[in-house]
Amino acid sequence: MKKKKSLERIVFTSESEFPLMPMSLGTMHYNRTGAWRNIKPVIELDKCIQCGICWKFCPDVAILIQDEWPVVDYDYCKGCGICAEECPPKCIAMVEEEK
Amino acid sequence: MKKVIMGNHALSWGAQLGRAQVIAAYPITPQTQVVELLSEMCASKALDAKFINVESEHSAMAALLGASIAGARTFTATSSHGLALMHELLHWAGLGRLPVVMGNINRAMAPGWSIWADQNDSLSQRDTGWMQYYCASNQEVLDTTIQAFKVSEALAIPAMIMLDAFTLSHTYEVVDIPDQDKVDKYLPPFQPKLRLSSDDPHAFGGLTSPEHYYELRYKLQKDMERAPALIEKTGQEYEKMFGRRLGLAEDYQCSDAEILFITSATAGYTARVAVDALRAEGIKAGNLRLRVFRPFPFDKVREVAGRAGRVAVVDRNLSWGCHGIFYQEVKSALYGHTDGLPIYGYVAGLGGRDITPETFKEIARDALSRKKNEPAEEIVWIGVKR
Numbered sequence: 001m002k003k004k005k006s007l008e009r010i011v012f013t014s015e016s017e018f019p020l021m022p023m024s025l026g027t028m029h030y031n032r033t034g035a036w037r038n039i040k041p042v043i044e045l046d047k048c049i050q051c052g053i054c055w056k057f058c059p060d061v062a063i064l065i066q067d068e069w070p071v072v073d074y075d076y077c078k079g080c081g082i083c084a085e086e087c088p089p090k091c092i093a094m095v096e097e098e099k
Numbered sequence: 100m101k102k103v104i105m106g107n108h109a110l111s112w113g114a115q116l117g118r119a120q121v122i123a124a125y126p127i128t129p130q131t132q133v134v135e136l137l138s139e140m141c142a143s144k145a146l147d148a149k150f151i152n153v154e155s156e157h158s159a160m161a162a163l164l165g166a167s168i169a170g171a172r173t174f175t176a177t178s179s180h181g182l183a184l185m186h187e188l189l190h191w192a193g194l195g196r197l198p199v200v201m202g203n204i205n206r207a208m209a210p211g212w213s214i215w216a217d218q219n220d221s222l223s224q225r226d227t228g229w230m231q232y233y234c235a236s237n238q239e240v241l242d243t244t245i246q247a248f249k250v251s252e253a254l255a256i257p258a259m260i261m262l263d264a265f266t267l268s269h270t271y272e273v274v275d276i277p278d279q280d281k282v283d284k285y286l287p288p289f290q291p292k293l294r295l296s297s298d299d300p301h302a303f304g305g306l307t308s309p310e311h312y313y314e315l316r317y318k319l320q321k322d323m324e325r326a327p328a329l330i331e332k333t334g335q336e337y338e339k340m341f342g343r344r345l346g347l348a349e350d351y352q353c354s355d356a357e358i359l360f361i362t363s364a365t366a367g368y369t370a371r372v373a374v375d376a377l378r379a380e381g382i383k384a385g386n387l388r389l390r391v392f393r394p395f396p397f398d399k400v401r402e403v404a405g406r407a408g409r410v411a412v413v414d415r416n417l418s419w420g421c422h423g424i425f426y427q428e429v430k431s432a433l434y435g436h437t438d439g440l441p442i443y444g445y446v447a448g449l450g451g452r453d454i455t456p457e458t459f460k461e462i463a464r465d466a467l468s469r470k471k472n473e474p475a476e477e478i479v480w481i482g483v484k485r
Contacts (some may be wrong), residue, residue, distance in 0.1 A: 015314040020196040020255050020292055022315065024302040 033060065037079035039094045041072050047091035054083035054092060100276045106267040109237040109274055110176055110202040110260065111136035113244025115146045116282045117200070119174035120289075121166035123151035123159040125181060128214050129264045130204045133176040156181040160188035160199070167197040168303055170296075172248060172289040176202035178264070179220040180209065186224065189257075193228020194319065195304055196292070198251035198258070200244065205364065205415075206264040207450040215451020216263040218364070218416035222392075222424045228319055230258040230326060231392040233363040237272040239345075242337060243390075245277075246345050248286055249333050254322045255292050263415075264451065266365045277341050285340055326394045347396035349388045350403050352378065356385025358463045359407035361400070361429055363389045366413060366447075366454045373459030383408075384463055389425065400432045409441045411466045413459070415448040422477050441471055447481040458482065 010025070012018050043054075054070050055063045062077035063070050072083075084092040104112065110133045114122065122141065124134040140146035149166075153159045156177050163173040177185065182203050192199045207217035221231060232247060234240045240262055247258040262268045295303065307315065327347055334345035351371050353359060358377075360370045367388030377384035387403045389396060404410050410433075414423025421427065426444035433442060445462050448454040458481055465479060 012311060012314070015317050018311065018314050018318060020315075020318065021303050022305055022307045022311065023293065024305060027300040028302045 032075045034062075034073075034075045034077050037074075037077060038097050039079045039081065040074065040097050041077065041079070041081070041083050041092045042095050043070055043072065044091045044093065045069060047089045049089050051088060053086050053088060057082050057086045100278075101273055102276055103271050104237060104274050105132060105269055105271050106237045106240055106262045107132035107176075107202075107204070107269070108136050109240035110244055110262070111140065112274070112276055113241045114174040114200075115140050116241070116277065116279060117174070117245050117248045117286055118172060118283075118288070119146070119148050119200075120171040121149045121151065121163065121173045122175060123153050123162035123166070123173075124175045125153055125156050125159050125177070127156070127178050127181040129206060129268045130176050130178040130181070130202070132268075133202055133204075137174075156184040157188060160185045160192065163199045164188065164191055164195065164197055165295075167192070167199055168195075168291075168293065168295045170289065170291045170294045172252075173197075173199045174201070175199070176204070178204035179206035182220050182224060183208070186227070189224055189227035189229060191304070192257045194315070196255035196319070198248070198255055198289075200247045200251055200257065201259045202240075202244070203259045203261050204264050204268045205261050211450075213450050214264060216266050216365075216415065216448065217450050218261070218414075218424070221259060221261050222416050222418075224259070225393065225424075228256065229393065230256055230323075231261065232258065232390055233261045233392060234267065234390070235365050235368045235388060237267070237270070237274045238343065239390075240267070241274055241276065242341065242343055242345055245282055245286055246330075246333050246337055248289075250326065250329055252289050253329060254326055256319070256322060256326065261364060263365045266451075275341075281340060285337065323394045327391070327396055327398065330391060345390070346399075347389070347391045348399045348403070349390060351386045351388070352383075353385035353387055353403050354406060355383055356406070357383045357408035358385070358466055359404060359410050360384065360386045360459060360462070361389065361404070361410060361412045361425065362386060363392065363425060364415070366415060369454055369456060370413070370459050373456040373463070376456055377460060377463055382463060382467070392425070392428075395428055395432065397432045400429055401436045404429070404433055404440065405437050407440065409443070409466050409471075411443050411445055411462050413445045413447055413454070413462060415454065417446055417449065417478075426477075439471075441466075441469065441475050443469070443475050443479060444477050445479045445481055452482065
């Protein structure tokens with residue numbers, strides 16, 4: 001995530017080459033939006049009840065369920081804090097990001 | 100098959116015959132029956148479409164944007180404040196080149212709270228990149244809906260189809276409902292130009308720098324400029340198959356008109372009655388009813404108005420601090436083309452006040468009484484209680 005991926009850049013020279021609507025070259029997988037984050041969710045699994053609510057509410061699909069436990073995908077988590085707000089046993093803390 | 104149906108149901112039948120695949124809509128007076136019938140058609144499987152109930156018109160259009168980019172033929176209907184709530188997303192459809200087709204019942208904007216006919220709702224959406232059709236009969240509503248899918252999908256430009264509140268939306272008329280297999284021949288399945296697909300994933304509508312944005316808009320305008328010829332062509336094809344012509348405008352007794360009305364929507368049919376009455380009195384009147392407002396039918400207006408003695412544009416709308424909106428556009432179309440032709444702007448019927456044959460007779464008398472070399476009056480109010 002620290003390493004900035006060199007982006008392929010296309011410059012059109014004639015309107016006839018343009019698509020009708022701007023579109024990405026492929027998926028947005030390369031766009032690691034986790035770099036935007038100021039605070040990050042840290043899950044205390046001892047208190048986790050495995051309800052899946054954080055997974056369900058995450059607007060960026062950045063919480064994965066691995067072996068039945070939630071795991072934050074820090075490559076894409078923007079640190080919005082919705083998971084921490086919604087977590088019933090309050091086992092997700094939002095922690096200052098260290099740069 | 101002939102049926103007696105209301106104007107709103109003519110939209111529903113048009114969407115069914117056009118085989119809309121995704122419909123998302125929110126009810127609003129006087130549009131409600133459009134989506135009521137469509138939801139019944141979906142429930143009974145007469146129409147094989149996904150009907151999405153949404154919590155607002157903003158969401159209705161948002162849902163259709165997603166469905167359209169995924170390759171579905173999409174339809175919705177709204178009116179007035181519902182259309183206004185869609186405003187942001189109308190740009191997303193128009194500038195995103197997604198051929199959504201939508202019925203809009205022309206209803207006055209509040210306050211004062213009103214449910215009656217007035218064109219300011221749709222004309223406020225003039226610059227969102229949508230084509231605009233204004234209809235005068237239930238038959239025309241059904242036929243135009245089918246034609247709109249064909250034209251919109253060919254050009255990747257969405258279209259709204261206007262019906263005057265109550266005057267058309269709730270009026271029952273005999274409508275010839277064409278056979279499905281014939282409509283299928285006229286309107287083949289939607290072939291999207293861009294498609295959201297997991298086989299070839301792309302994100303659409305992202306950040307576009309000044310280096311590229313300008314050309315995207317150039318392309319939209321160029322395709323809009325192709326639309327008038329395509330509307331005429333698909334209208335002639337429709338006539339060959341179904342016997343009814345769907346052009347940019349309908350001219351009635353225009354070849355020798357000393358007074359030419361330029362009208363739209365149901366007032367355009369009322370004008371024909373007035374033309375007959377005026378001709379019986381010896382006044383050579385004619386009527387040009389514009390079916391299409393965007394793209395503006397410049398050539399048709401120039402051709403017909405060029406033969407007229409005087410032009411009276413009748414607007415059921417007004418751009419505050421300026422003039423009637425069709426009047427502004429007709430004047431701009433004729434500038435430099437018809438030297439010395441007097442063009443008068445008449446505002447009538449705002450908020451559903453009736454426009455009757457008598458209204459047009461009054462307009463003709465007024466227009467013919469003016470001295471030809473005097474500057475034209477920009478707004479003549481018809482029937483204001485002063």
